[in-house]
Amino acid sequence: MAKHFKQHGSTARLTPQREAVLQVIRAREDHPTANEIFEAARALLPAISYATVYNSLRDFRETGLVREISFGNSASRYDGITDRHDHAICTNCGKLVDFDLNEAADLMGAAARKSRFKPETVYLTLMGLCPDCRE
């Protein structure tokens, strides 16, 4: 029996390429772009193609293994931490930082009531100046 992501409801196979992509994302502290992931994955599997990185990222996003963070018109960044957490983005240098505000999770119910949506997740993003830029 092949390795599958059964526990995530997917029938996709965990190929060497996908393992490499996942490993890259999980090994990094920061939030790499698809291009950065491609570069790093190529160090593990020289023949891997750009399309495969994007395909893997799409699958992981859909099965909940990674999270895509997009802001402005710059390249999306990928986050391998699956627990719910929040982001702060520096309006000056673009730095992206994780933090956790459990109050944010509590707001999901209220947000769902106001919007009449069936809630899945809630994203809280703080825009402001990072410690380096506020001097």
Add this chain to the structure above:
Amino acid sequence: MAKHFKQHGSTARLTPQREAVLQVIRAREDHPTANEIFEAARALLPAISYATVYNSLRDFRETGLVREISFGNSASRYDGITDRHDHAICTNCGKLVDFDLNEAADLMGAAARKSRFKPETVYLTLMGLCPDCRE
């Protein structure tokens, strides 16, 4: 003396093109993309160019007259409502809805403390199924 956006700290002139762009955004209930704004602005000013729409949108964003909403890899959408408010995005059909959760504004201080950022704004986005898609 020409019309300026002085009250917003800008020295930019309010040209007919920019007036058209602003009028289009404010007249619409939804959140148009740059392309939709271009199409609508052309009905008012047939000679207006794409670049001018983008230039205007950049200026308005910087002076705080409009807000840019970007999610996933689709085109950014523009929001003419300047008051702080929240968004819900349907994970099925992509519909974008406004709502207001004053508790969200209260979280800005806590978020700033956790992240050590100097806060400017906080965005709260609910992902889920819109009333039409949840059936």
Add this chain to the structure above:
DNA sequence: AACCCAAATTAGAATTAATCTAAATCTAAA
């Protein structure tokens, strides 16, 4: 152990959104 088939990978083309460039035009102020 050979076969089958669906899924996955690959390279490169295509698409999309947004920005840049350079020349022409406008406008407020001197």
Add this chain to the structure above:
DNA sequence: TTTAGATTTAGATTAATTCTAATTTGGGTT
């Protein structure tokens, strides 16, 4: 009325992502 800086324009360019079509892979049968 001249000028300098800001703005607009059309089209080229860039950057990110997705698509296409051909090839390869690998697990589940026979």
